[in-house]
Amino acid sequence: MYRSLLSALAGLTLPGFLPELTPLWFSALLLLVGAIVVAFSLYSASPRAAQLRGAALMLSAFALGFGWASAYGQRLVDLELPAALVGQDLLVTGTLDSAPERDSRRYRFVLAPEPGAEKMPPRVQLSWYGAPAWLEQARPGDRLQLRVRLRAPRSFINPAGFDYKLWQLRRGVGAQGYVRKSPENQRLSRRQDVGVKERLALWLVQEAPRNRDVLRALLLGDRGELTDNRWALFRATGTSHLIAISGLHIGLAAALGYVLGTLLGRGLTLLLGIPAYLPALLLGACCAWAYSALAGFSLPTQRALVMVLLFYLARLAGWLPGGGLFLAAAAVVVCVLDPLSVYDAGFWLSFLAVASLALVLGGARSLGRHRYLAQVWQPQWAVFIALAVPLAAVFGELSLVSPVANVVAIALVSLWVVPCLFAGALASFIAPVLAAGFLWLADRGLDLLWLWLEALIRGAEAIGLDAAVPLSLAPGGLWLLGLACLLWLLPAPLRLMPAAVLLAGSALLLPSPKPPPLAVTVMDVGQGLAVVVRAGDKTLVYDTGPWFGPGFNAGADILAPYLKALRVKRVDALVVSHAHSDHAGGAAGLLESLPVERFYRSERLKYIEDKDRARAQNCHTASPWQWQGVSFEFISPPGQATMSGNNASCVLRVSSAELSLLLPGDIETSMEASLAEYLGPVTALVAPHHGSLSSSSERLVTALSPELVVFSAGFNNRHGHPHPDVLERYRRQGSGMANTAEAGAVHFSADSQGTLRLVRQRALERRYWRD
Template sequence: MSIALLIIYCLLQKEQRTWAILLALTVFSLFFLRGEIAEKINVTSFTEGQLTAQVTVKGIPRVNGDSISFQVKHESGERFQVSGMLANENEQNVWNKLRPGDRCTIKGKLEVPNVASNFFEFDYEKYLYQQSIHWIYRINPSQSTCENDPGTWLDQFNDWRMDRIGSIQETYHESTSGLIVALTYGDRYFIDQDVLSAYEKLGVIHLLAVSGMHVGMLTAFLFYVFIRLGLTKERAMELLLIGLPFYAILAGAAPPVIRASSMSFIVLFCLRVKKKVHPLFGIGIVSFLFLMIHPYSLLQLGFQLSFLISFSLLISAPTIRTLYPSYFKQMISVTFIAQLITLPLILYHFFEWNVISLPLNLIYIPFITMVALPSSFLASVFDLFLPSALNLPYYLLQTIVPPIHFSLMYINKWPLGSYIPGKPSGWQLFIMYGVILYILYIWESQCKRWLIRSLILIFIVMISLKMTPYLNAKAVVTMLDVGQGDSYVIELPRRKAVIVIDTGGVIRFSNEPWQKRKNQFDTGKDIVVPYLKAKGISSIDQLVLTHGDHDHIGGAEGIVRQIPVKELLYGNGPITKEGENQVLRSFFEEGTKLSFVESGYSWSYGDNDFIILSPFSDKKEEDINERSIVIAASIEGVKWLFTGDLGEKGERRIIEQYPNLRVDILKAGHHGSLTSSSEALLDHIMPKVVLISAGRNNRHGHPHPEITSRFEARRMKIYRTDLNGAVQFIWSQGDINVETMLESDKTGP
């Protein structure tokens, strides 16, 4: 990016075009060298295992219900990501007092960070690696002690920042305090999760990030205040030059903040020394220096979006000012260009874009710029000096923000507007940016009917992306890694249908109010939905919930809130658990067709057949596992058996009722428990491959060694989520390819 910016700057200066290639080679060589150095020094001197260490707290600690997390710096200089579970409320109160700079003696175990175990999943290990962190330090809080230490000046500054954030959170209503903290201190952690999700899905989340708009407004405001206080322009600019680096730290020091603060610094510095600099040269220098200090930032979305938008708008600014003298038309142009230039990256990282984000931005940009941002700044300043009762900017926000956020969440529930084409491939990204550059070219040239041509091109590209899965003749069955639970996604050729069997679910043992966590993990919302969206799946034809155990249905509500489900299949029998009632009620309220099925129920999509083998209508089992829906499927000629948590009793009934049942691939019952996968069943159906969905180091000991021995004795190929992560079967016309997330296996069954 830096190379491109500097090259374009040189090309714009006609007399310097001959230097463009030399400049590009120089910049590339320097960055390549810096990247090589970063890779060589980004290593650890520790090994996995128990460790008692003296460390210093860095950054702001997070106490989230019964968990705590923060970063520390070891005496050796290496950083760890600390994580621990709190035993009681008193322990929570003690760790709530932890501050940046504190010195701690902690005891725990160094563990390798979790890698992405599902396709298209966020890779936490890579995220930490890019921060030069190689270990998760699992500590026992009761065996760790900390003492107050002022630390470095940066620790003291972060300590003050933590105090200010805490004061706003404790003093003001949570519906507004989170927005104030986000806009002033660059921390979105305290915004309600449903509100934040609406901002993200509707494409206005960037308005909550401290960026050029925030820094520019604050700089102009302070410059005006300094002048009114009697300072000369020179002294005012000098004070701002001193203060900008501190504000960048105060606002979280994320790439957009650094970029905006650095650009403002360069502009002020040039004004102060009375020198002119081309904006493209300025942003090129800022991005290059940023990458020389933090080379891994090149791989981070925040850096990519921030500099890409800024560069695009700087290039387009002269044309916008020439063509559109009115402020409203300029705002439309800026919003359109920003949306257009970031669309490929948004689809690549989030797999979704909302078509109403453009009009929403036109509404919310003025709201944030003219109301929310200045009021948040003033509310934060007033909080420093005045009692909360006199904080008038806060009361203005408290009047306006709740209905604004309510409107956002209401719009977020609309079924229309969401565009989910799937994660674009590399060549699709290349084509998209080629089309975007052409659109910007004909817009700047003001070619005849450029707008109609642009809209037609955008429509063609978006339809082509959306239609790609419908042209794929391959069938795909994926066993997702949802921990100690089940979830399978079946995609029929040419997107004839999408069938999901179970949704996983996290069983929680936190019942006390103090244990409740903010933004709790949900397998449906955090694993199944991202996978579906990455595959371009915007609706589910059938969702089969095999039975009412939470590890099979716990993620269902997280799915139906985001992806429509046409039909829900549930076992015909007594519904005894409150969780079952709640899930079924949620789907009914969303308009999903509820079908209560039993043995003999079947459906087909072309040559792909599905039949329910269990539960049986003549026997109402009390054991919820024995009421599991069992599905025999023939998908592109391959025979599958999905058994839920069916036990040996139900297996015997299936053997009796279906004497000719044969299977190629078996989903092992009850996560490989001793209660399922009997020898009688295995000898009857004779599978070649078995799938086991079980959590790593789960407390049940699944899969049981005796069960895996049964599979091995029959020379069955075993795939396990705890070892292989997600497993994907892709086949067409008899050719089968098996891909595992954590291991490579191309041999197939």
């Protein structure tokens, strides 16, 4: 059974890592071969028949999983908006699928279009600038008619970070765009009924508890109200899992239903002779399902719900296999529902945490003589060890106080906050006064939680320790640490503690591969610019990309994850060429994510803290410097320091023995003429102003004669960058070209002979759903 489940799991996950989808006939062929081998083994008297049958069952399970995942992938890519509709003005009628969210510029919401003449995706995400007042009161279920302009979702492809297109397609969003100004835009009808989730959300608003943001997350799975300070506290103490509706909370809902069902079942046993456990199992399953539905069937809730349902089915069948089999079966079911679940960090965190608990609570590891103390402490320690590798790989940090924090935090949330919240939510439909009392108790439980977590942070600081420490390992270090954690979690007779300690120490001390003397990465940030320059162990960031909205900016969400993946603990120099948002928008996010040693700018920057604004040096008056044989020099002709906008851009020349690079920001033709006399040939150039026709003059191109020119531009951007005439100038000059809109992040360096090495990230990480 284990081998068949693991084979199915392999088949379900493999297509998600392929550059193209395999035809379904390939899976059918594998399945046919498996069926033939099974039939042969059943009628064969050979001693190897049983082995053949087992191998054939594994092959069949793999084929079924592979075929299902391939069909899922085809359905996924079919969701995408047809190319013929991109950029067209379309009149769409549909149902509001999510409540409109407002920021300083617009409303955002998801619309489910009704079937029409045009083939539309099942869901489209829209932005509405200057929306009418009635949109503020619109609710999911309202029917709207809108004039829209759409495009297919597209991801920024960088070495580390978020795959936006995959996320959108997995939730059924095959197009995104904006609402055009039109008299045809109107609400056709209002939804009359009020759903359970909306009633509970309104109840929380009316009662206004002090910790409404966390209570909303625990009850409804909506974490949109959580502040950055809350998130920082949860991350530092390793308790982020408590505010997600996870297996712990689904288990509590199932247990509550089971207890109520048992009481009901005892009465039915007397009246109808029905076994008491049948109503208990049914009501437990219903409560677990209902709570998962409130959370939108997120990945952790799927895993927990599947395990609860499998356990109940096994109980009905009188078959109770080990927890490991349940976990494997749950993984298969989750991947059947969504074969690309393996791309979620939550998938690995969830299943590894449960697997470690199965080892402890299943008796695989001895709890020792102090059994009751061990039952409190050892599960936390096991989860801490099991999650060390995924936390290091995904988040680049590890909370040292997590085991201690969770001993109290889990008890508070699971035995106090969640039960009181459940009781209050149920009572809100029949006894509002009683509901308010339960909600008050849940709120006070969270107050105690903050006191405990903040006390741990202060205690760690008092003894000179960080509550959470960076844990950025060399590639081989992750494998060594993973093996050490496995040895630590093995049952006592198999445990090799000295070897585990040795491997963990080796993982932490393993040096990273020696980087080239000068390596450059032009990040894929859409219509903007962000460049990472590494000179040995020094790091310079030139521009920080755009600010996309309250929840996403290139500095915190594109640059910082990449730098942390490179084991960069601080940025040695940050240059913001000028104040335009597509270059400076991510500065605040990067400054909050990583310490910055030196800070250069040309213009006064908004949206950063006063202390950072005060220490920023003017690049036009800054002195040159060297890092490990690499020279950095700002080139500023007379009069540029008094300019503003594009022509104020910091122009940075970076030179080593093997490679020279020019970073000109957004300078335009007039400034290029002034700079030409200061410039000479370079190996590589990041094109001025994204390849605009107002830049890259013939004089500049001739003076620089770049071997490589990189354009940092958005895909199908409205400015038409890079301009065809600009491309032709560089082509006549004999320059090689790369565009982040098509290539993703562009990496280049030079070997000791000066030969340029170029890597395009999109070609390096091809997946079937990417363009």
